[in-house]
Structure formats: structure tokens, C-alpha cells
Amino acid sequence: MYDIIGDIHGHGSALAELLKKMDYTEQNGVFRHPERKVVFVGDFIDRGPEHKKALTLCRSMVEQGSALAVMGNHEFNAICYATPDPETAGAFLRKHSEKNHQTHQAFLNEYPLGSAEYKDIISWFRTLPLFLDLGAIRVVHAVWHHPSLKVIQPWINADNCLLTDAYVQGSKRGSDVYHAVENILKGIECKLPKGYSFEDKNGQVRNKVRLKWWDEQATRLPEAATNAGEADLPEMELPDHTYRYRDSVPLFFGHYWLQGTPEILSPTIAGVDYTSLSEGGKLVAYRWQGEQTLSNDHFVWVDRVG
Numbered sequence: 230m231y232d233i234i235g236d237i238h239g240h241g242s243a244l245a246e247l248l249k250k251m252d253y254t255e256q257n258g259v260f261r262h263p264e265r266k267v268v269f270v271g272d273f274i275d276r277g278p279e280h281k282k283a284l285t286l287c288r289s290m291v292e293q294g295s296a297l298a299v300m301g302n303h304e305f306n307a308i309c310y311a312t313p314d315p316e317t318a319g320a321f322l323r324k325h326s327e328k329n330h331q332t333h334q335a336f337l338n339e340y341p342l343g344s345a346e347y348k349d350i351i352s353w354f355r356t357l358p359l360f361l362d363l364g365a366i367r368v369v370h371a372v373w374h375h376p377s378l379k380v381i382q383p384w385i386n387a388d389n390c391l392l393t394d395a396y397v398q399g400s401k402r403g404s405d406v407y408h409a410v411e412n413i414l415k416g417i418e419c420k421l422p423k424g425y426s427f428e429d430k431n432g433q434v435r436n437k438v439r440l441k442w443w444d445e446q447a448t449r450l451p452e453a454a455t456n457a458g459e460a461d462l463p464e465m466e467l468p469d470h471t472y473r474y475r476d477s478v479p480l481f482f483g484h485y486w487l488q489g490t491p492e493i494l495s496p497t498i499a500g501v502d503y504t505s506l507s508e509g510g511k512l513v514a515y516r517w518q519g520e521q522t523l524s525n526d527h528f529v530w531v532d533r534v535g
Contacts, residue, residue: 230264230265230266230516230517230518230519231265231266231267231268231297231363231366231517232251232262232265232266232267232268232514232515232516232517232529233267233268233270233366233368233481233499233501233514233515233517234247234267234268234269234270234501234512234513234514235270235483235500235501235502235503235512235513235514236270236271236272236301236483236484236502236505237269237272237273237277237283237287237512238272238273238274238275238276238277238303238505238506238507239273239274239275239276239277239278239279239280239283239335239336240277240278240279240283240506240507240512241277241279241280241281241282241283241284241285241286242279242282243506243512243531243532244283244286244287244512245260245282245286246531247512247514247529247530247531248260248267248286250529250531251265251514251516251529253265253267253295258289259289259290259293259295260286260289260290260295261290261293261295262295265516266294266295266296266297267290267295267296267297267514268296268297268298268299268361268363268368268481269287269291269296269297269298269299270298270299270301270368270369270370270481270482270483270484270501270502271298271299271300271301271302271303271304271357271370271414271483271484272301272302272303272304272370272483272484272502273287273301273303273304274303274304274307274333274335274336275303275332275333275335275336276335276505276507277335277506277507278335280335280336280338280339280340281339281340284350288350288353297361297363297368298357298358299357299358299359299360299361299368299369299370300354300357300358300359300370300391300414301370301414301483301484302370302371302414302415302484304354304357305391305396305399305410305414306323306329306332306333307333307336307351307354308322308351308354308355308396309321309322309323309396309399309400310322310323310325310329310333311342311347311348311351312396314397314400315397316397322396322397322400323400328433355390355391356388356390357390358385358388358389358390359381359385359389359390359391359410359413359414360373360378360389360413361389365478365479365519365521366478366479366480366481366517367476367478367479367480367481368480368481368482369413369480369482370413370414370482370483370484371412371413371414371415371416371482371483371484371485372412372413372416372417372442372472372474372482373474373476373480373482374409374412374413374417374472375472376409376412376472377408377409377410377412377413378409378413380405380406380408380409381395381406381409381410381413384398384399384406391410395410414484415439415484416439416440416442416455416484416485417439417440417442417471417472418437418438418439418440419437419438419440419450419453419454419467419468419471420436420437421436421437421438421462421463422463422465425462425463427457427458427460427461427462428460429456429457429458430456430458430486435456438450438453438454438455438456438457438462439454439455439456439485440453440454440455440467440471441453441454441455442471442472442473442474443473443474443494443495443498443500444494445473445495447467448466448467449464449465449466449467450462450463450464450465450466450467451463451464453467453471455485455486456485456486474498476497477497477521478497479497479498479499479517479520479521479523480497480498480499481499481500481501481515481517482498482499482500482501482502483500483501483502484500484502485500485502486502486503486504486505486510487500487502487503487504488503488504489503491503491511491513491515491525491528491530492525492528493523493524493525495523496522496523497521497522497523498523499515499523501513501514501515503530506532509532510532511530511531511532512530512531513528513529513530514528514529514530515527515528515529516528516529
């Protein structure tokens with residue numbers, strides 16, 4: 230049985246508290262449960278104050294067999310930030326701009342750029358699969374997007390980890406691999422009509438909105454947008470081809486800063502990332518017991534610790 234834990238973002242103490250709440254005990258430096266295993270949905274880094282504590286805890290659990298994990302967009306971005314661009318001397322796959330540096334600042338404070346610890350943790354990030362199909366359940370960071378999973382197949386290994394060249398292609402805006410990685414790790418977006426834009430939670434101006442692909446009832450843009458806040462969006466219908474996950478296999482994902490009391494999004498879909506602990510939110514887990522129809526009663530969470 231699995232306990233699927235949402236985006237941690239450097240909050241090590243809250244993660245330890247959540248594990249204890251679910252009856253995991255620390256044995257020789259590794260949290261374990263006699264009958265259950267954790268699945269992390271990615272985004273271990275950025276924002277929080279305890280990156281080393283969080284990453285040491287997560288990595289030890291994965292390496293000692295008491296947890297599984299998938300890659301989040303923040304790990305993908307960190308890898309690209311650390312990887313020289315083979316086509317441009319002195320450049321990196323993710324630009325070392327002031328904006329990007331600020332995004333990674335909390336992580337870099339504890340893992341200084343270029344240090345041995347930094348290189349080691351970046352190498353570990355590369356071992357994280359893009360998705361997990363465990364037979365009875367599936368886990369991905371943002372979207373189990375069938376068309377993108379098909380595109381990415383030649384660019385992953387047998388463990389579903391991105392190959393080296395995939396980071397290069399995935400950093401080339403407009404390439405098929407770039408769009409596939411964007412969908413899987415960052416979500417499906419809809420471009421706004423000319424003249425429309427909004428500022429996201431980080432103050433960045435955007436002309437695309439991220440969609441609630443799981444909500445079959447959200448057919449118009451204002452109700453389908455997940456990241457536009459109170460922005461004035463056009464009253465337009467979503468395209469007929471808007472992606473929906475309709476498989477019978479239960480799916481778990483993170484990434485979206487859901488709000489309110491944790492609850493399932495459909496009988497087979499559950500998000501486990503709620504408003505960030507850094508913003509006074511909660512760290513959430515879903516305790517899967519083998520059911521094919523998911524239940525609100527299986528959510529567990531902790532508020533910010535420390």
C-alpha cells in the first residue's frame with residue numbers, strides 16, 4: 230500500500246511530522262513503515278527553509294526502499310540550471326538570469342552552486358523517473374498526458390528517467406520534447422486571446438493559463454483556469470480537444486496548489502499539492518488502501534511546522 234505525499238519544497242520538519250502522523254518510524258536514519266511505502270510526487274526543492282533535511286530524508290527513504298519518487302518541474306529546472314548548453318559556450322540549459330536565480334535561491338543557500346553537495350544532489354535528481362505506473366495506480370507530477378508520454382518514450386530509459394539528450398531537447402522552446410516535458414511536469418495550458426494577460430502568484434506576467442484538466446464540468450476558461458487568481462479572463466469556451474484523463478486506473482499528482490480541505494477531484498483522480506507551507510498551507514498525503522474508487526477519508530495532512 231502507498232502513501233502519496235505532495236510537493237515538499239524544502240519543508241523538512243513538516244515532512245517528518247507528516248510521516249510520524251502516518252506511523253512511520255525512524256530506524257537507522259530512515260523513516261519506515263512495516264506495511265506501507267511512500268510515493269513522493271516531486272518538487273522537493275525551492276521556497277522552504279530546510280532543503281538538506283527534506284532531501285536527506287526523501288533520498289534515504291528512496292535509496293533504502295521505503296519510498297518511490299517522481300521528478301517535479303523544480304528538479305527538472307535545477308538540472309537544466311546546472312547543465313552547460315552543449316551548443317552555446319558559457320551558457321546553461323536554463324539561463325542564469327536574476328529571475329531564475331531567485332527561484333532557486335532557497336535551494337542554493339544550502340547547496341551552493343558548483344559545490345560537491347550540489348553536484349551530488351543534481352545527479353540524484355537525474356535518477357528520478359518522469360512518471361510511475363505501478364499497475365493499480367499511476368503517479369506523475371502534473372499531468373498523465375497520453376500524447377506527451379508517447380512523444381517522450383524515445384527520450385527515457387527503462388526506469389522512465391530522462392536521457393541526457395532529453396534535457397537539451399526539453400530546453401529548446403518549441404521542440405516536441407519541450408512541449409511534452411512542459412505538459413507532464415508543468416501542466417496543460419491554453420493561450421489567451423490577444424490583449425489578455427495576468428500576473429501569477431510570483432508576479433510573472435503570463436499570456437497562457439493552466440487548465441483544470443481533471444474537471445469535466447469546467448468548459449469555459451474562467452472556471453477552468455488554475456493559476457490566474459482573480460484575473461479578468463475572457464468568457465470563452467475551451468477547445469473541444471482539451472485533454473481529459475478518463476482512464477480507470479487511479480491517478481495521483483501534485484503541482485497545482487489546490488485550496489481548502491483536501492478532497493478527491495473525481496472517483497479516480499486525486500491531487501496532493503495544496504497551498505504551499507511557505508504561504509501558510511499544508512503538506513498533504515493520500516493513504517491508498519488498494520481501492521479503485523478513491524475516498525476523501527484517506528487524506529492526511531499537517532500544517533506548517535516551525
